[in-house]
Amino acid sequence: MPPVIFHVDMDAFFASVEQHDSPEYAGKPVIVGARPGHRGVVSTCSYEARAFGVRSAMPINEAARLCPQGIFLPVRMERYQDISNEVFSVLGDFTPQVDRVSIDEAFLDMSGTERLFGPPEDAGRALKKKIRESTGLTVSVGAGANRFIAKLASARSKPDGLIVVPSGGEESFMDALPLGKLWGAGEKTQERFRELNIRSVKELRGYDEGLLQRLFGQAMGGFLYMACRGLDCGMGRDEAPTSRSISTERTFEYDVIDQDSLEAVLLESAQELMFRLFTMGMQAMTVAIKLRYADFRTVSARKTQERAISSSDELYRHAVELFRKKRESGQAIRLLGLSVSGLEEGMETQGELFDTAKDSRLERAIFGLKKKSGSTMKKARNLRSGLDLNP
Ligand SMILES: [Mg+2]
DSSP states (O other): OOOOEEEEEETTHHHHHHHHHSGGGTTSOEEEESOTTSSOBEEEEOHHHHTTTOOTTSBHHHHHHHOTTOEEEOOOHHHHHHHHHHHHHHHHHHOSOEEEEETTEEEEEOTTOHHHHOSHHHHHHHHHHHHHHHHSOOEEEEEESSHHHHHHHHHHHOSSOEEEOOTTOHHHHHHTSOGGGOTTOOHHHHHHHHHTTOOSHHHHTTSOHHHHHHHHOHHHHHHHHHHTTTOOOSOSOSSOOOTTEEEEEEEEEEEEOOHHHHHHHHHHHHHHHHHHHHHHTEEOOEEEEEEEETTOOEEEEEEEOSSOOOOHHHHHHHHHHHHHHHSOTTOOEEEEEEEEESOEEOOOOHHHHHHTOTTHHHHHHHHTOSOOOHHHHHHHHHSOOOOOOOO
16 A cells, blocks of 8 residues: 655645734735844735735845735744644644644655545545634645655645645646646756756656756756656655654745845744743754755754753754855755754753843743733844745
8 A cells, every 4th residue: 555645734824823813814915024124034924915926035125015005913933833733733633643844834644544534535624624623724735645745735735725646646746737836946947947948747757867967966856857757755854753853844935045034944943943842841952954955955964062952042043053054155945944852851940941041031922931011022023033935
């Protein structure tokens, strides 16, 4: 029996939470992120805002220019984490094999669950319904024999969609995909397609692997060879998740070059991971980043600190340091991951946890440890925000 993998991805997650919590925002262009007039970027925007050309990772001031009537809101990480926990608790009812990719995205191994939940179409529908009932939000689900196909299927089904690619149906699914929508093939690769007069995924399949690697470079050529056949091509994690590490990854819709935007992703990732460490009662010693360039080369870097990391601000600074050292300047980036490992029991005393934080009031606001006063919320609002690049 071929494996059955689901890719589950909340639709415009942060913006949808805001629209759900404030029904007066429903149907309106909601833009979650930095504050207009300040540095920073769009984290997530609603589908209504996307219609104005607003995108994740876009500088917030450009979003304000494109969509002056937009409703600009700060990132409320604590609230999104609460909803995320509800979503993941629903996912856990369907399979114990949940690989959390980020706050709003996961791969589920649904192999062998047919007896319990029926065929993937039924399981997918049930899962969507349960998430909707428990959170009021919509999710898109893609199913297939590997992670690559599942991820493409969920992206294709958005918003509120469900696409199941049957085993053996990978090539015809890929053939229906415009070449311009081939995940992982960014602007440069698209340009190369045009130069070589390759117009479809099907035509791409006519090239053998060695030729693709000569034409596109080793990593990208290898990726394209697998991708146009709908085979798994390193979409999932490179290493199995363990109980001794936690991680989060963002796969971008397009190649991101801007340093500020990428560092904003790291900030949001750091907040997400610190929140999870905190709720697990754990602390971490080692920080690692993972980068995938537009040409599909994947690199990583890690560093073990002398003492446990005590705040998301500190984690962010370590991550940025690694990132600046590792990143080849000017190279467009497709995926950015942050992980912490060397986990130990700890963080029992909340006071201690935040004492070393440069801005402990802000930290408390983020983690909801303190009743929010007007001033802490204002600070949180000024925080440069990160991104949800899988709308
Ligand atoms: Mg999403």
